[in-house]
Amino acid sequence: MGVSIPFCDLRRQYLSIKGEIDQAVARVLNRGWFILGEEVSAFEEEFAAYCGAAYGVGVGSGTEALHLALLACGVEPGDEVITVPNTAVATVAAIELAGATPLFVDIDPVTYNMDISQVEEKITPRTKVLLPVHLYGQATDLGPLLSLAERYGLTVVEDAAQAHGTTYKGRRLPQGDVGCFSFYPTKNLGAYGDGGMVVTDEARIAERVRLLRQYGWEKRYISSIRGLNSRLDELQAAILRVKLKHLDEWNEARRRWAGLYNELLTGSEVVRPQESSYGEHVYYLYVIRSQQRDELRQFLAQKGISTLIHYPLPIHLMEAYSGLGYGPGSFPQAEEHCLQVLSLPLYPEITEQEVGMVAQSIKEFRHE
Numbered sequence: 001m002g003v004s005i006p007f008c009d010l011r012r013q014y015l016s017i018k019g020e021i022d023q024a025v026a027r028v029l030n031r032g033w034f035i036l037g038e039e040v041s042a043f044e045e046e047f048a049a050y051c052g053a054a055y056g057v058g059v060g061s062g063t064e065a066l067h068l069a070l071l072a073c074g075v076e077p078g079d080e081v082i083t084v085p086n087t088a089v090a091t092v093a094a095i096e097l098a099g100a101t102p103l104f105v106d107i108d109p110v111t112y113n114m115d116i117s118q119v120e121e122k123i124t125p126r127t128k129v130l131l132p133v134h135l136y137g138q139a140t141d142l143g144p145l146l147s148l149a150e151r152y153g154l155t156v157v158e159d160a161a162q163a164h165g166t167t168y169k170g171r172r173l174p175q176g177d178v179g180c181f182s183f184y185p186t187k188n189l190g191a192y193g194d195g196g197m198v199v200t201d202e203a204r205i206a207e208r209v210r211l212l213r214q215y216g217w218e219k220r221y222i223s224s225i226r227g228l229n230s231r232l233d234e235l236q237a238a239i240l241r242v243k244l245k246h247l248d249e250w251n252e253a254r255r256r257w258a259g260l261y262n263e264l265l266t267g268s269e270v271v272r273p274q275e276s277s278y279g280e281h282v283y284y285l286y287v288i289r290s291q292q293r294d295e296l297r298q299f300l301a302q303k304g305i306s307t308l309i310h311y312p313l314p315i316h317l318m319e320a321y322s323g324l325g326y327g328p329g330s331f332p333q334a335e336e337h338c339l340q341v342l343s344l345p346l347y348p349e350i351t352e353q354e355v356g357m358v359a360q361s362i363k364e365f366r367h368e
């Protein structure tokens with residue numbers, strides 16, 4: 001029988017904490033209260049404290065966290081939000097849900113995050129928010145971005161969907177006005193369903209998101225503003241509370257596996273991820289670059305090794321977003337990036353043998 005190395009195996013993690021999870025789920029079921037209750041409140045406090053922030057507001061997904069954070073920051077139709085084109089579609093979908101127009105800047109070819117040196121020239125009188133995406137688990141260079149925001153009176157909303165526990169200059173994210181997290185099951189801190197959170201130090205923003213996530217209700221059934229339904233549920237919050245206690249140990253494991261990949265891939269023709277000097281990467285994804293990415297991916301698939309591409313097409317070249325008026329060549333770094341990147345299997349419970357087999361296969365590809 002051939003090998004089979006999955007890209008991710010969430011069952012392994014469940015089995016490693018089964019007792020704690022089953023107990024948490026039973027606690028919620030026995031209580032009989034499922035939406036916005038004590039588990040959500042406790043998790044909001046615990047996760048905000050983990051991030052070093054004052055407030056957390058649980059919502060239905062990472063997309064909704066971005067959407068509601070933008071609304072809470074006063075984004076209105078016609079406003080512009082500056083972000084990057086090599087991100088999950090969700091980032092841009094959220095900007096448009098808030099009625100704003102996304103403006104893109106190209107990425108830094110080493111960290112794959114927003115190239116801060118290109119941001120200032122994009123700012124117009126309609127620009128309201130700078131929205132960096134901490135891609136793959138590594139922080140954007142926030143220092144110069146925050147200075148720019150201050151100089152122009154802009155708000156910084158961070159897409160931290162891939163960055164639970166990531167640090168920038170020794171402190172966990174977010175460090176702008178708001179951080180938006182996703183608890184999609186594969187994330188470093190993942191639920192067993194959808195979930196998200198808005199994290200901030202600003203009471204006004206937290207309060208606004210609290211209203212927005214539940215029909216704008218000031219009191220039950222009475223809306224003071226127009227809102228919608230985007231709530232984190234009690235079961236997910238109870239599960240996330242258990243998993244939060246393990247997050248640091250899991251992030252450490254991810255960093256160890258990334259270190260092993262780095263070591264084993266030394267001398268191969270692929271480009272390994274580079275960790276910036278200003279922060280700690282939490283390796284939501286371990287992403288290499290190869291000039292023969294598609295052939296390499298196929299070669300690995302034949303050996304039973306699953307890989308993914310994050311992301312195969314930059315947003316500005318997608319049909320859905322052709323109306324934004326960009327085209328091929330608009331963002332050369334992001335476009336090249338999408339053609340070359342390949343995400344390898346990496347999660348806390350992967351084994352040394354599996355990492356070894358993936359690295360070995362990549363090295364064999366060079367010799368074919």
Ligand SMILES: Cc1ncc(COP(=O)(O)O)c(C=O)c1O
Nearest residue numbers: 061062063088090091161182184
């Ligand atoms: C960078 C980024 N932004 C936003 C999202 C959206 O999160 P969700 O899937 O929870 O809506 C994701 C996750 O898929 C993501 O990776």
